[in-house]
Amino acid sequence: MDDLYRDLIIDHYQHPNHRGSLADGVSANEANLMCGDTLKIMVKMENGKITDAKFEGGGCAISIAAVDMLLDYVKGKRLSDVQKMSGTEIEKMLGVELTPSRKKCAYLGLEVIKKIGL
């Protein structure tokens, strides 16, 4: 547990780098059916590469930390490459092993980003 709620995760949860919105860009949103939390992600692109990304919405520490870390990572990457990422990579970013129900929380950000442009 101390592992799951280690400082890095709490830090991203309490002081996310990417909370907010973008005036222009493309977006998608999705709800976590287990808790009803909804997450919206907006990305701005130039030449197919992500130049900026923000998220809005509530969620638990795991889902917020996961989406914030993901948005740290996606800058400069191609959206199409990001959309190919797997849940395992999210777990690697978080650096923890997750129970099945928490995987849903952790993967929410990735699921939303995969919906962008669809």
Add this chain to the structure above:
Amino acid sequence: MNLKRYFPIYKKYPKLAYLDSSATALKPQVVVEAMTDYLSHYSANIHRGLYQMSEQASSAYDETRKLIAEFLGTKDEGEIVFTRGTTEGINLIARTWGETYIKPGDEIVTTQMEHHVNIVPWQVLANKTGAKLRFAKINDHYLISNDQWEQLINKKTKLVAITHESNVLGTINPIAEITAKIKAINPTCVVVVDGAQIVAHQPVNVVELGCDFYVFSGHKMYASTGVGVLWGKRELLEAMPTFMQGGAMIREVGWQETVYAPLPDKFEAGTMPIAEVISLGAAIRFMKSIGWKTIQEQEGKISALVQKRLGEIDGLKIFGPSDLANRGGVFSFAMEGVHAHDIAQILDETGVCVRAGHHCAMPLHGLLKVDSSTRVSVGMYSDEKDIEGLIVGLQQVKKIFYHG
């Protein structure tokens, strides 16, 4: 009084702090044994076998009905219908009584503190029939004010559906008083009560309540999942069409026409969950052997402790009446800056089981202005140690999230 010793789960997990009884109650040894005994030694189908083993199964099944009738304070066993649970009971009423008697322009009233099952079937019914669905509001004390009934009930109100105890707020609605108010304005209005959250915690007498239907689930009162009870006034049940059609609920079947069996068989189509009904009988016998006095004293003491200890935590807000006289042992709360899922997960690591989410009451959480809450609920086995564990876990939550 240590009631944990009746529940085999504590032999396997002596330190378990199970605080999720409002989702489902733990099962006592005698319930497990009654079910196992049926499944191992006389697992025949009921009512149709002339051999002894079938008679034994039938009599165990019928015995539960007798116990339930007594438990609810009615003499008429024909008014006790076994269902799969509260959910089936409410759906049965909506689909049979509702679809027959609700007409365009009629009004159906429920409340803002209902479980989804006491909202959605009424939405469907209202949409199908052209009736209007209205909601009694909760006030700042998490209660329904008396004036709500005067404002809402009129001659067009055909049905009121209300929970006896809220599975989120813990609020206990004074059903006898409410029913009297409703019937004073409109004597023909039918009152449906969802007893899921209360039947394990205080005696219920349907005659004194003055309602028309009362439904609950076995699994929240120490019996197995898969069985519940619908009580209804005989004249209403008799005037209702059947719900499901099949074996056991008929008297005579022709190619084109069928005569249905009398109550309660009319509503018990097909092979019923016999083992589960037998478990419900065992649960009632078990509760009787412990006695309401012991159950209520123990739960009252622990509920008071939960309320006091939760109240001492900074940044924690309980959604529910502060006066224990108006509530049962269900406590939903939010902690500033911490998501309910994180609270539940940290508590789980310390062996404390609580529920996090919207508890099947999304509209109510909207009113409370939170997406989710953490819920602690007590059963007869809950004790001081469980609450100690809860508080230690919540201090851990504070340490992680508040760095203090």
